[in-house]
Amino acid sequence: MTDTEARTTSSPTTRVPSQRSSPGTPTPSPEHWLGEVLAAMGCRRAGLKWQCPAHGHTGLHSAALAIGRRDDDRGAWLHCHAGCSVTAVLRALGLRPNHLQRPPHITPSRYVHLRGLRREWPELKNAAHPERAGYRHEAWHLYGPDHAKQRMRRADGSKTMRWESRNARGEWVPGLLGTREADLPLYRQDEVRMAAAASESVVLCESESSCDALHGVYATTWAGGAGSPPVETLTRVLEGADVVIVPDHDDAGLACLARLVVALPHARVLVGELGEDAKDLYDRVGLDRFLEQLASAPTAESRGGREDFRSHAG
Missing domain, CATH: 3.40.1360.10 (Dna Topoisomerase Vi A Subunit; Chain: A, domain 2)
Structure with a gap:
């Protein structure tokens, strides 16, 4: 066998790229990667919120963790409406703060598998719309151009409030999207x-x-x-x-x-x-x-x- 034949017939040792690094596969944005991780973990979702991995794995509770894109496009933000800190949420996911800008170079499903994060999650509370409980619309109160509070009242005089906010696409969706009332x-x-x-x-x-x-x-x-x-x-x-x-x-x-x-x-x-x-x-x-x-x-x-x-x- 000539040297030329040896070079053309031998099988070089190559590294097969992962799905994330394949040239034909776009890299997910940090907020999408985080959402896929939560889904792969088995977290339940209600609207735009997920069960929070820092506290939502025990007892009956509502979905509390919101994820979004930072206004400066420099990564993702997290906000637990039940009060968990960003550090606590990241720790529960096995992540560091810099991963909010650049997530690990691995598919979410494989990340969850390697970390052993898959688990059984409890059912969510029944988040029925207030109208099902007899509340009727009374007024909208605008807080700036992107947030609105709806006041609703029942025949017995009791009232409740619900928030809606404008998302990045200009759509009005339930909740405050991570913004604190303060x-x-x-x-x-x-x-x-x-x-x-x-x-x-x-x-x-x-x-x-x-x-x-x-x-x-x-x-x-x-x-x-x-x-x-x-x-x-x-x-x-x-x-x-x-x-x-x-x-x-x-x-x-x-x-x-x-x-x-x-x-x-x-x-x-x-x-x-x-x-x-x-x-x-x-x-x-x-x-x-x-x-x-x-x-x-x-x-x-x-x-x-x-x-x-x-x-x-x-």
């Missing part, structure tokens, strides 16, 4: 900025329904309830504005007021009768009297930081 803008924030620039008074109350009811008055609130006012956002947006805080006159509302006056010491305070919120006070006294009370409301600073606001009912 990071949302204030309700009607653009109007509030215009009012502040025009030296108009701005009422800060506890609910969107109160804001909507105060016709002829600039009013705002925040996405969370009385227990979680976003102090940093309120301070930043309302700095320099003539703010009048009109809290709900109950224990939770007065506790919230105590936190607000620390963040906004120059704000003025108007408290209605026991049990009233801003809407109730407005309905009871009418627009003209309400405006008079706003104009004469004393500042929180002038009352002293520890004063009991129950004694200042309108």
